[in-house]
Structure formats: structure tokens, C-alpha cells
Amino acid sequence: MWKHVKYLFISLIFIVIQIETASLLSLEGITPDILTIWIVYIALQKGQIPATIWGFCIGLIFDFAVGNFIGLSALSKTVVGFAAGYFYGENKALISLGSYRFVLVVLIVSFIHNTVYFTVFTFGSEVTVLKAIFQIGLATTFYTAALTLLPMFVFSRKLSL
């Protein structure tokens, strides 16, 4: 129970960071997706089902926090949790988190996330979905993956100790 409360608390902090500091981390309008990194962490730590559930919850809270397009982040973050869950290995969480495997998983699921997100987001608009995915989405994916290096090094050090 307390673990869930802890996850919720951390999720709220990351959501606030994502909303408030996104502009600070922005490079040419591209911002990293901290929430995706957090959901991948949950997936590698807890497995597919918790990651899917938390992905939906985090996405939904983020949607309500942003107040625009309710359900879109919930959908894409649910898919992120589910996809990242495939990389879960029992008793291998720290190894995964402390290696480039973490970055690779973020890279893959971030791309999936952006594909789902922009497919819905650009529906019926002038922006083509392929352009959105391969210009904005791909840049966001790489930026998010690059940012994942920070926790990866933290877990790597933790692993080496």
C-alpha cells in the first residue's frame, strides 16, 4: 500500500516537473518526456501489469493537469507501460536500469509512445502524422533517451557498489 502511495507521490512530482520545467529543458522546441522514463522504470522494476496500470494513471493525471485533450496521454502512457513491460526480467531490474538496456527500452517505447500520441493528435489536422512522428517525435525520442543516461548512471553506480 505504502509502495503505491510512494509511486503516486513520485509520479505527481514528475508530472509537476514535466509541466513546469519543460520549457527549461526545451531544445529547439523539443522537450524530453520524463514521465516515459518513469513508467519504463516502473516496468523494469515491477513488470508489465503494474506498468500498464501506472501508465494509465500517470497519463490521466497529466491530462487533467494540462487540461487539454483528456485521454490522449492516458492512452499513450498505457501503451508505454505495456510495451516496456516486455523488457521486465525477474531479479534483473537493477541490471537493466544500470545498463544501456534502460536507454534502449526508453528509446523503443518512447518512439511507440510518440507514434500513438501523434497519430491521434494530428488526426484531421494539416500536419501529416509521418511528419509529426519523424520530426518532432523522433527528436523527442532521442532527447528522452539521452536524458535517461542520467538515471542509468545513477543505477549503474548503485549496481557497482
Added chain:
Amino acid sequence: MQRLINIILLFKEYFILAGFVIASFILLYSNNNSQIHAIRSYTVGLIGFVQNTLSIVPNVFGLKRDNEVLRKLAVNLSDEVNRLREARLENLKLRSMIGLKEHTSFTLAAGDIIGKNMHLLRNTITLNVGESDGIRPDMPIICETGLVGKIIATSRNYSVGLILFNKDFRASAKIQRTRIDGIIAWDGGTSLLMTNIPKTQDVKEGDIAITSEYSKIFPPEVKIGIVVKVSEKPGNLFKEIEVAPSVDFSSLEQVFVVTTIADSEKTALEDAVLKSK
């Protein structure tokens, strides 16, 4: 039930994913922005396409109901077609009869055939016009296609006509093309006979036989029929000419009686001459 639960437990990750995806879509649909409008529009089109595709799968009950409705419709339409066809035929017949009435110089009384009496070789027709309509014995009966016969008996409201296919029927006739005279009669066959035409006279198949002006009863130039066979027998002075009547007696329903009385002075003179001989 247990099996179902086992299946759900086995694929619980997918069920959870599906549940959250559905929940996300429900939330997405609650939005009111252009993307959702587009998605709604696309979804409606997709559902329409699927329904249209699935519509080729026959719905047995629907087909049965449609079949019943179509059968009833077919019966009603068939009935209507028959009535329209009947009306068209009647219309055509009446039009031609009106045409005859307008173009002929005779005084005509229209009548319906209410009976056909086919007794031995004495074929007659009964008309629903009689003395009250000015009908008298020996008045010619015609229709739009030609000569029908003559009146042989009358009552106040009815009359009986003797038709061409009667062994007692005789009429002066001539070949329209060559003006050769003869006598039309019936010998019980399928066609009429034109008698008293010498072998030397020019008569061909396809010639038209009409009433002659020599007749005391029938007005001249009324079509009788078409020559269908011309033959000659050795030892016989006359041709044997078969004439197919232009009137189709099997479908004859309405006729006209020519109520013009023959020139009585001429008839009286001819009768007197015959008696003096």
C-alpha cells in the same frame, strides 16, 4: 466458467491493456476538439463500411420478410399489368372502332357480342342491340378489320347475326386488284371460298377480297379477307380460291351494324324483273 476465468488470467495483461485503452478512448471522445471531430467522422465512416461489408451476409429473417413483401408486390404489380394490358387492348380496339366510325359514310350502331352460338355449321353471334336501336334483319355487320356477317333475327333489345363462317352465308365479292367478281361462301373449312371465278381470270395469293357493289345487303368496298390459296382442278372451269377472313372471330367482342337501309326502289325493281322471268 472456470475455463473462461483461466483464459482471462492467462491473458490478463492484454485484458488490462484493452480495458485501459478503451477507457482512454472513452475519455478521448469526451473532448470537443477538431481531432476528436475528425476521429468521430472517421469512425462513423469505418462503422458504415463494416456494416455495408457485413450486409452481404444474408439475414435469414430479414430475407424471409423481404421475400414476402416482394411476393405481395409482385402479385399486385402482375394484377395491375394485366389490367393495364386489358385496358390498352380495349383502348386500341375502341380507337380503331372510333376511326372506322369517323371514316365510314354508313350509319352505324355499335354493339357488343354477348353470345357466340357454334351449332353444327350454323355459327351465329348474339348482339346486345335490337329493334329499339334501329336494327333490322339483313343489315350488315362489320368491324374495324372487315366484314363480320349480317343480321338474321331481331328482338326489341337483341339481335342475332350470321357470320362468315356459316354454311348459309353468301356475299357478292370481288378481287380488289383486278375487280373480278365472285361469291364468298363457307364450306366448313378453316377459310372461306371465293367461287365462280373462271380459270382465265387473274387472281393471286395475297390479293384482297372485298364486298361487291352488286350486293343487295352489303355495302361495297368492305374488306372480307386475303386470298391465301389459288388452285385449279382438271375438268373444272373455275378456280378454287381460299380466302382468310380479315376478322379474327375468336377475339371479336365489339361490332357495328350498318343501319343504312338498302335502296328499296332498286331492290324492288330487281325483284320484279326476277319474278317476271
